[in-house]
Amino acid sequence: MIVGLTGGIGSGKTTIAKMFHELGVSIYIADIEAKKLMHTSQEIKEELIAAFGEETYVDGELNRSYLSNIVFNQPEELQKINAIVHPRVGQHFKDWYMSRSEEKYIIKEVAILFENDSYKHCDKIITVVAPLETRFQRLLQRDQTTREAIQSRINNQWDDAKKIALSDYVIHNEDLEKAKTQVAKIHHEISLLSQKI
Template sequence: MTVIGLTGGIASGKSTVAQLLQGQGFVIVDADIAARQAVAPGSEGLRQVAAAFGPDAVLNGEMNRAYIGQQIFHDEDKRHKLNSIIHPIVRTIMEEEKEAALSEGQDVIMDIPLLYENKLEETVDTVWVVYIPEKLQLERLMKRNQLSEESARARITSQISIEEKRKRADIVIDNSGTLEDLKINVDTVVKEYYKSH
């Protein structure tokens, strides 16, 4: 059984690729879902975030994502502080899900947006990167999140560049075309994968 790390840049279409791969029978262990569980209402993670970021960090019993987002996007120290709380909890949740799937003989996709940023490539057998050119990434992010170009660029530059991720990848899944093109590209990658395993 193989553990595949799936990553890409913000707005590259990684979640869509994960859904397509799930449809092909892979078990998806999603870092974003684990991150939400890590700060779920009443959790130890949420208590730690509130202690670190103050009362505005919690709104109606949940983490105030807008407030936290504003705090961390332009402040490296605060981003590290948040990550040091959430990442260990997320790793534990994901590790448990991965081991459960492997014990049932299933191939696992670890869907990790910041795989390279958090130096997690050693924790997987192979890395698949969802790729779109940076210009398209900027357009899609502005449209998807209703952001100004400046805000979108700040989010993109807070990650390792998509070109760098593409260079480091074992497999590149191109998502610069239509959804139909993407489905064909994913099918091709999966066929190749099963041929070699």
């Protein structure tokens, strides 16, 4: 059983994923795997260089700031990157999932689960939400960025109401203890469901 985990930037998806991991659930974090593949896949390297120029990699390392500047406020450029990277991440996930077929369920954490249609391949979906100001404060601390840059990233994602409408579970992630209680309840429910399938 594949359970999709998503939420807007700064909602605390990764914190929630760790809580599930502590309960023994295998977690696939798509962003981390995508970054690894952008460093290790020769095919991805060649296609990114062809699309964005030699400066995309410096001494074999992905030039993240260069790419970030290109895609900032240019959704069509971001789509180009996604078209190169996402199919490879999709195949990598399939291989990873097949090697865990004995497990009751796994969690696939994807920031843009709805935006890139990968929610259609999930049996259940969990969306993590947090108040907008909480998200701003988390990101200002974590990324040493500006409110404008954060707002721009938020604008590129679906709003919470739209995600919630398509989700099976919603975790309100403001208070960690309350979030843990919600995670334990959802874990129990999904574990029971997976036994029936």
